Each structure stands twice: as structure tokens, then as C-alpha cells.
Amino acid sequence: MLLSGTVIVDAETVIDDGAVVVADDRIVDVGERAACLDRYPDHERRAYDLLAPGTVGAHVHSVQSLGRGIADDTALLEWLFEYVLPMEASLSAAEMRAAAELGYLELIESGTTTCIDHLSVHHAEEAFEAAREFGVRGRFGKVMMDKEAPPGLLEDTDAALAESERLIRRYHGTEDGRIRYALTPRFAVSCTEECLRGTRELADEYDGVTIHTHASENRDEVATVEEETGRRNVHWLHEVGLTGEDVTLAHCVWTDESERELLAETGTNVTYCPSSNMKLASGVAPIHDYLDRGINVALGNDGPPCNNTLDPFTEMRQATLLQKVDRLEPQALPARTVFEMATINGARAAGFERVGALREGWKADVIGLETEGLTRATPVHDVLSHLVFAAHGDDVRFTMVDGEVLMDDGEVLVADAAAVRRRAREYAADYDAAH
Amino acid sequence: MLLSGTVIVDAETVIDDGAVVVADDRIVDVGERAACLDRYPDHERRAYDLLAPGTVGAHVHSVQSLGRGIADDTALLEWLFEYVLPMEASLSAAEMRAAAELGYLELIESGTTTCIDHLSVHHAEEAFEAAREFGVRGRFGKVMMDKEAPPGLLEDTDAALAESERLIRRYHGTEDGRIRYALTPRFAVSCTEECLRGTRELADEYDGVTIHTHASENRDEVATVEEETGRRNVHWLHEVGLTGEDVTLAHCVWTDESERELLAETGTNVTYCPSSNMKLASGVAPIHDYLDRGINVALGNDGPPCNNTLDPFTEMRQATLLQKVDRLEPQALPARTVFEMATINGARAAGFERVGALREGWKADVIGLETEGLTRATPVHDVLSHLVFAAHGDDVRFTMVDGEVLMDDGEVLVADAAAVRRRAREYAADYDAAH
Numbered sequence: 001m002l003l004s005g006t007v008i009v010d011a012e013t014v015i016d017d018g019a020v021v022v023a024d025d026r027i028v029d030v031g032e033r034a035a036c037l038d039r040y041p042d043h044e045r046r047a048y049d050l051l052a053p054g055t056v057g058a059h060v061h062s063v064q065s066l067g068r069g070i071a072d073d074t075a076l077l078e079w080l081f082e083y084v085l086p087m088e089a090s091l092s093a094a095e096m097r098a099a100a101e102l103g104y105l106e107l108i109e110s111g112t113t114t115c116i117d118h119l120s121v122h123h124a125e126e127a128f129e130a131a132r133e134f135g136v137r138g139r140f141g142k143v144m145m146d147k148e149a150p151p152g153l154l155e156d157t158d159a160a161l162a163e164s165e166r167l168i169r170r171y172h173g174t175e176d177g178r179i180r181y182a183l184t185p186r187f188a189v190s191c192t193e194e195c196l197r198g199t200r201e202l203a204d205e206y207d208g209v210t211i212h213t214h215a216s217e218n219r220d221e222v223a224t225v226e227e228e229t230g231r232r233n234v235h236w237l238h239e240v241g242l243t244g245e246d247v248t249l250a251h252c253v254w255t256d257e258s259e260r261e262l263l264a265e266t267g268t269n270v271t272y273c274p275s276s277n278m279k280l281a282s283g284v285a286p287i288h289d290y291l292d293r294g295i296n297v298a299l300g301n302d303g304p305p306c307n308n309t310l311d312p313f314t315e316m317r318q319a320t321l322l323q324k325v326d327r328l329e330p331q332a333l334p335a336r337t338v339f340e341m342a343t344i345n346g347a348r349a350a351g352f353e354r355v356g357a358l359r360e361g362w363k364a365d366v367i368g369l370e371t372e373g374l375t376r377a378t379p380v381h382d383v384l385s386h387l388v389f390a391a392h393g394d395d396v397r398f399t400m401v402d403g404e405v406l407m408d409d410g411e412v413l414v415a416d417a418a419a420v421r422r423r424a425r426e427y428a429a430d431y432d433a434a435h
Numbered sequence: 436m437l438l439s440g441t442v443i444v445d446a447e448t449v450i451d452d453g454a455v456v457v458a459d460d461r462i463v464d465v466g467e468r469a470a471c472l473d474r475y476p477d478h479e480r481r482a483y484d485l486l487a488p489g490t491v492g493a494h495v496h497s498v499q500s501l502g503r504g505i506a507d508d509t510a511l512l513e514w515l516f517e518y519v520l521p522m523e524a525s526l527s528a529a530e531m532r533a534a535a536e537l538g539y540l541e542l543i544e545s546g547t548t549t550c551i552d553h554l555s556v557h558h559a560e561e562a563f564e565a566a567r568e569f570g571v572r573g574r575f576g577k578v579m580m581d582k583e584a585p586p587g588l589l590e591d592t593d594a595a596l597a598e599s600e601r602l603i604r605r606y607h608g609t610e611d612g613r614i615r616y617a618l619t620p621r622f623a624v625s626c627t628e629e630c631l632r633g634t635r636e637l638a639d640e641y642d643g644v645t646i647h648t649h650a651s652e653n654r655d656e657v658a659t660v661e662e663e664t665g666r667r668n669v670h671w672l673h674e675v676g677l678t679g680e681d682v683t684l685a686h687c688v689w690t691d692e693s694e695r696e697l698l699a700e701t702g703t704n705v706t707y708c709p710s711s712n713m714k715l716a717s718g719v720a721p722i723h724d725y726l727d728r729g730i731n732v733a734l735g736n737d738g739p740p741c742n743n744t745l746d747p748f749t750e751m752r753q754a755t756l757l758q759k760v761d762r763l764e765p766q767a768l769p770a771r772t773v774f775e776m777a778t779i780n781g782a783r784a785a786g787f788e789r790v791g792a793l794r795e796g797w798k799a800d801v802i803g804l805e806t807e808g809l810t811r812a813t814p815v816h817d818v819l820s821h822l823v824f825a826a827h828g829d830d831v832r833f834t835m836v837d838g839e840v841l842m843d844d845g846e847v848l849v850a851d852a853a854a855v856r857r858r859a860r861e862y863a864a865d866y867d868a869a870h
């Protein structure tokens with residue numbers, strides 16, 4: 001396929017009248033449109049105003065999608081223990097499938113091609129099956145909670161690790177490597193030392209399996225871990241093996257100097273989730289400091305109950321605006337840096353190589369956006385800046401992952417989008433009636 | 436016209452299967468759909484998923500629309516003096532018209548029916564003419580700068596006031612009262628005492644004319660005013676007559692206890708502009724404190740160079756998220772309060788009565804939104820919360836002001852939208868070539 005438009009190769013390079021040529025799962029050519037047309041005259045064609053690398057949502061809870069909006073404007077503990085976790089615990093296998101499908105549909109429609117997806121304790125295979133069917137690329141993991149969990153989510157340490165191992169064997173590396181496993185203990189508060197150490201052992205045992213968890217999102221969480229372990233959270237995670245280049249920690253809002261040093265030394269990845277940190281009033285992550293130390297920072301929308309959307313463009317805008325106001329520095333986290341966080345940094349955090357830029361030989365994860373008919377895209381002085389400050393998930397009209405077209409001219413090809421939404425609304429009606 | 440859908444009457448009342456009936460410029464009935472259909476069987480009909488009061492953008496710079504994205508990620512003084520003010524100064528009458536049209540087009544398309552619009556020093560009548568043609572409701576004012584202005588914008592005090600008076604006589608109260616005048620000195624730093632006192636005199640002389648200016652957006656601005664006048668900014672404005680129920684001050688980020696007391700005592704309106712305050716790294720306005728004191732707080736997008744959109748839904752979301760994270764309080768500024776700020780509080784700030792809610796006898800300023808086809812509107816547990824946390828200007832498909840349909844089923848009826856965008860893009864191409 002030959003895709004033409006203004007090509008955003010990466011944060012540094014834009015080709016105004018360009019093209020991207022795809023064969024099988026790879027980009028085989030990127031350049032001026034006229035030259036590409038000469039070289040590939042017979043390829044099927046598509047034209048969009050902007051072509052960009054698919055974004056990477058480096059911390060998402062697809063299976064919380066049915067809970068979009070169930071707990072807006074509530075305090076954190078109420079949000080988690082009265083609404084979100086009970087909802088997760090109550091989902092049947094069919095509802096978990098419906099939730100995952102709704103999540104992946106939103107990712108595809110709004111231009112996220114790779115995710116790191118923190119599933120739930122039960123029915124994780126429903127999300128794996130949905131991800132395979134919908135064709136998204138990502139890291140997926142069954143959540144482990146063997147301590148401090150609400151009814152219905154608490155499980156034995158051995159059972160949590162055994163189920164994780166079963167899912168690794170079944171799904172890790174499937175769909176030509178699009179589907180990969182991340183071990184996902186929920187967070188230090190809800191996992192025993194045995195569970196966390198067992199997580200590291202499994203990651204070392206299975207080639208290419210990574211680790212993804214929440215860390216230091218909230219001050220109470222940090223205090224609890226310190227009380228229980230005598231250590232700051234990141235030090236505790238380090239002691240039990242949960243730092244390193246194969247680990248991505250979501251949030252990292254409340255870290256001290258020594259923890260930041262440790263994150264940098266160990267090459268641990270951090271996912272910045274600005275909308276979630278704002279909505280749940282968690283705080284502002286010290287992103288500037290992380291970047292100065294050379295830490296790889298990715299971007300994530302977190303789950304629909306704490307965002308309320310999975311739109312990566314909303315999140316890019318939020319990422320820079322929050323840092324600017326927090327530091328009272330209008331040049332903090334400029335558009336190019338944010339765009340890298342949402343693409344190539346995210347791919348690195350998710351452990352995918354040759355993903356996150358439109359370069360020859362790289363994986364064909366491409367999105368196409370409209371600008372022509374949009375007043376808020378008028379004028380566009382700089383396309384990178386436009387993507388971060390004014391674009392929106394709704395502008396995405398074409399989504400390709402691994403060379404497969406998932407959405408073409410606004411139509412999702414891999415699912416019956418209306419049916420996915422209908423099932424979610426039926427669930428919501430039942431939920432509202434029962435609450 | 437009989438409009439049916441889920442009717443958001445105001446922040447307190449929602450009718451699930453409701454209708455709004457409009458005759459001439461007024462809402463004549465609001466209630467259950469079936470009952471309205473019985474009472475008005477012959478009215479022309481429209482159906483939308485959600486019907487809401489049109490929003491009020493209580494601080495906007497429509498004529499900066501051509502500068503959308505010209506100065507992203509730049510420091511404040513550079514932003515203002517190197518980019519935005521020189522651009523304003525350079526606009527010809529035709530360009531000012533094109534800029535205003537682009538701004539009003541974006542307002543109509545994204546659901547803002549009333550604005551308080553801070554124009555520019557020159558060619559303000561181009562914006563008045565555009566506003567009349569496009570049919571938006573609002574307060575509009577020629578900017579006055581008789582001190583501390585860049586080349587091309589500095590003017591004589593007498594000339595500034597005389598031109599304002601000429602525009603009041605020509606436009607104030609036209610279009611059946613849709614178009615009203617607000618005197619708009621840019622801010623204390625750029626206006627002499629004579630100009631500010633003259634502003635109050637004109638406001639008192641002409642019935643229904645109000646005052647709108649920027650105040651205490653930035654720490655340097657506050658320091659400059661204090662140095663020049665020996666007073667905190669709001670005290671200075673009060674001394675020269677720029678407080679009161681007919682005054683709306685945009686921003687008010689950096690106010691002290693005594694200034695807040697003064698704002699409350701005088702009934703002065705405040706416009707909160709969260710995206711702008713974030714992007715320009717101005718700071719976080721103490722909205723909670725203002726509301727506690729009973730100050731009327733409205734919401735504004737400010738101009739496209741500092742936002743970069745005029746989408747009121749983006750701004751509502753930003754309004755609550757910023758307060759939550761700033762106060763580390765997840766229940767800060769809940770959706771209902773934000774919605775009031777964007778509707779009924781805005782109408783009060785703009786000095787329009789019976790505007791900002793869908794009530795019988797009130798002005799027919801109505802917007803219709805789509806949710807059915809949107810994954811990010813799936814599910815919707817609470818429509819008010821959905822509007823604030825997940826809706827987007829793109830979802831608006833119908834816009835009515837004063838009973839006149841400006842947009843119907845997504846098609847703007849009062850302008851050639853493609854031509855407006857084309858002119859703006861031509862300007863941008865020239866601008867980019869010259870810079």
C-alpha cells in the first residue's frame with residue numbers, strides 16, 4: 001500500500017508532500033510522494049492530510065472501559081474501592097470481553113496502535129482474545145493481587161503466578177509478535193514480597209516477557225509501602241527485582257532524589273499519565289527531572305474511569321500543559337518531546353523494536369489524520385505542534401498495525417463498532433439499574 | 436421548531452426523553468417529548484442525542500485566530516511581543532475580517548453561542564460586521580492601548596476612547612440585542628489612568644455597556660502595576676473604576692486576600708481560562724476561593740495562539756482537572772459547577788439575562804450533540820459528567836442562537852465554512868513565507 005500526505009517521520013523529520021510505502025508488515029519506502037509513486041506505481045493507494053506513526057499508550061486499562069464515567073468527581077479511595085475494583089471483580093467473562101473490545105475499539109479509532117495494558121485478576125484471556133481479533137499491538141498482563149484486595153479480586157500467590165505463566169505460554173509472541181506478555185502485579189500495596197519476587201523470576205525465565213506495574217502514584221500508597229517495608233517504594237521495588245530496562249512503572253509522581261537516581265541507573269521506564277494524575281488529584285510527576293536524568297518517559301491515558309478517554313492527542317496536550325503550569329515555565333516539555341514520549345519512547349517502554357517512527361524497515365504502524373475540513377486545524381503552522389496542541393482522536397481516519405489496515409476512511413474493519421458500543425451500553429444500563 | 440433528545444435544562448435538571456420548543460427568539464416549552472409533540476404537532480422537528488444550553492466563552496480573542504499555533508512552546512514575553520501583538524498590528528482590514536470569521540466559525544461549530552470578545556486596536560468594526568453576519572451573541576470591544584504597546588498598536592488616549600464611543604453608538608444593542616459592547620482596555624500595564632477612568636465614564640454613560648479586561652494573569656504584570664501605581668492590580672483597577680457587576684476580569688491568577696475580598700464586595704465577575712494559564716505557564720487561579728466568596732466565575736478559552744482551540748468542552752475538562760491536581764482534591768470543581776461556569780455564570784458575566792439554560796421564556800440558544808456513534812461516549816452514566824469529562828466540540832451538530840439556526844446537522848448555514856478556512860490558510864502561508 002502507498003500512503004500519501006504530509007509525512008511525520010518522527011519528531012525531527014517531516015516530509016510535506018510525502019509518501020510511505022508498506023509491504024507485508026514493514027515500511028519499505030518513505031520519501032517524496034512523486035518519487036514513491038514512480039518506484040511503486042501499482043500499489044494500492046490511500047491519501048490523508050497527515051500520516052504519523054501510530055501512538056503508543058504505555059499505560060492503559062482496557063477492561064475498565066465499561067466503567068467510563070462511573071465515578072467522576074469522587075475521592076480516590078472511594079473511586080477505587082467503591083467503584084472501580086468492585087466493577088472489575090463483578091465482570092463476567094462475556095462482560096470482560098465486551099470491556100476489552102470497547103477499549104481496543106477506542107484505541108484503534110483514536111490512533112493508538114501499541115499499548116501496555118493492565119488487565120484484571122480474572123478473565124484476562126478474554127482481553128487477549130479480543131486484542132488478537134482486533135489486531136492491536138501491545139503488552140498485556142493479567143493483574144496479580146495476593147494482598148490487600150477487595151472481595152473477588154484477592155487470590156493465592158501461587159495461583160496468581162501460575163495463571164500468569166499459563167497466559168505467557170499461551171499468548172506471548174502470538175500474532176507474529178504483536179501480542180506480548182507483561183507481568184502485571186497491581187502495585188506494591190496489593191502484592192506480597194513472594195508475588196513480586198516471583199514476577200521477576202518469571203520475567204527472567206521467559207524470553208522477552210516484561211514487567212509493568214503502578215508505582216508511587218499517590219502519597220498514601222508511598223506511606224503504606226514505607227510503613228510495611230521500611231523502604232521508599234522504588235527502593236522496595238528494586239529490592240524485589242522490579243526495576244530495569246524490562247520494567248515500566250506507571251505514574252512515579254511521588255519519588256525522592258534517591259529513587260530518581262535508582263530509576264535512571266537501572267534504566268527503568270516511566271509512564272507519565274497526566275489526565276489520570278489530574279483527575280484523581282494524585283499530583284504532578286517530575287517529568288523534567290526524569291528526562292534530565294535520561295530516563296525513558298512514555299505517555300499513557302490510564303483507564304476510562306480516570307481519564308475519561310483513551311485519546312492519545314488529548315493526553316499529549318495535557319502532558320505539556322500540565323508541566324508548563326506546574327513549573328511556571330512556558331517552554332517546559334515542548335511538542336517534539338511530547339510526541340516522542342507518545343511514540344518512540346512508548347515503543348521502547350513496551351519493548352518493541354523498530355516501532356514508533358515511519359522509517360524504512362520499521363514496522364508498518366501508521367495512522368492517517370484529517371485536517372482539511374477542520375476549523376481547529378486552521379491554520380496549521382507546524383504539524384508536530386498541531387498534533388500536540390490542537391488535534392484530536394476524532395481526526396484519525398486510518399489506522400494500520402503491522403501492515404494490516406484496522407480502520408480505513410473512518411470505518412473500523414476488524415470489528416462491528418456499533419455492536420461493540422451497543423453491548424457496552426446494555427451493560428451500563430444494567431449497572432446503573434443495580435446501583 | 437421542536438428539538439428532541441436528552442434535554443440538559445441546566446446543571447440540576449435533565450429530561451431523559453425530552454423536548455425544547457422554540458418560537459421566534461424564545462424557548463416556549465420544555466418537557467417530556469411526548470407531551471411537547473402533543474402540544475406542538477406541527478412544528479418543524481430536529482432530533483439530537485443531547486440538547487444543552489449553548490455555552491458562553493467569557494474571554495476570547497476571535498481576531499487572534501489566524502495566529503493559532505504561531506508561537507507554541509515559547510516564553511510569555513516572546514509569545515506576546517514577538518508573535519501575537521505584531522501579528523495583531525499587521526492585520527489589514529480584510530485579514531481582521533478573515534480572522535474574526537474563523538473565530539466565530541469555530542465558536543458556532545463547537546457549541547459556543549455567546550462570547551466576550553476582546554478584539555484588537557484597529558479594524559474592530561470588521562469583527563462586529565462578522566459577528567452580525569454569523570449571528571453569534573456576545574460582548575465585543577475594540578482593544579485600547581495608550582501606553583506600553585508595540586509599534587502599530589499604540590494610540591492616543593482620546594483617540595482610543597473616541598473610537599470606542601463611535602463603535603458603541605454604531606453596534607451596541609444591534610441584531611435584536613445579540614451584539615453588545617464591552618469596553619476593553621487591554622490591561623493596566625498598557626493603559627494610562629486617563630484611559631481607564633475614561634472607560635468607566637463611557638460605561639456609565641451608555642446604558643448596558645460593560646467592561647472587560649485582563650487582570651493579574653501573570654506575576655510580572657502584577658509587579659509592574661504595583662511598581663507604577665503603588666497598589667496591587669485589583670486595588671488599582673478598583674480605584675480607577677474597573678470593578679463592579681458590569682466588569683469581567685479575565686484570569687485573576689495572582690490575587691491576594693484583600694483583592695479577593697474586593698472582587699467579592701464589588702460583585703466583579705472573573706473569567707477562568709485554564710488552558711491559557713497552563714500553556715503560558717501563568718499559574719493556577721484560586722477558583723475554589725472565588726466560589727467560596729460568592730464571586731461569579733465564568734469560563735474562557737482565551738485566544739487560539741494560547742489554547743489552541745476555542746472548544747468549550749476541552750475547556751470544561753481542563754477547568755476541573757487543573758483544580759483537582761492543584762488542590763490535590765479529587766472532588767474539587769465538580770462537573771456540575773464547571774457546567775454552570777460555562778453556561779449560566781458566563782451569561783451573567785457577559786451581561787445577558789435569560790441566557791444560559793433551557794428554560795421556558797429564556798432565549799433560544801441551544802446546541803445539539805451526538806453521542807450514539809462515539810466510542811468515547813460509551814457508556815454515558817451521567818450526561819452532565821459526560822459533557823465535562825469526555826465530550827468534544829466535534830460532537831456538536833446543531834447550534835441555534837436567539838432562535839436562529841446557525842448550524843444544522845453539522846452544516847454551518849451562516850457562512851461558507853470552507854471559504855473561511857481557505858482564506859485563513861492563504862494568510863498563514865503568506866505569514867510563514869514572511870517569517
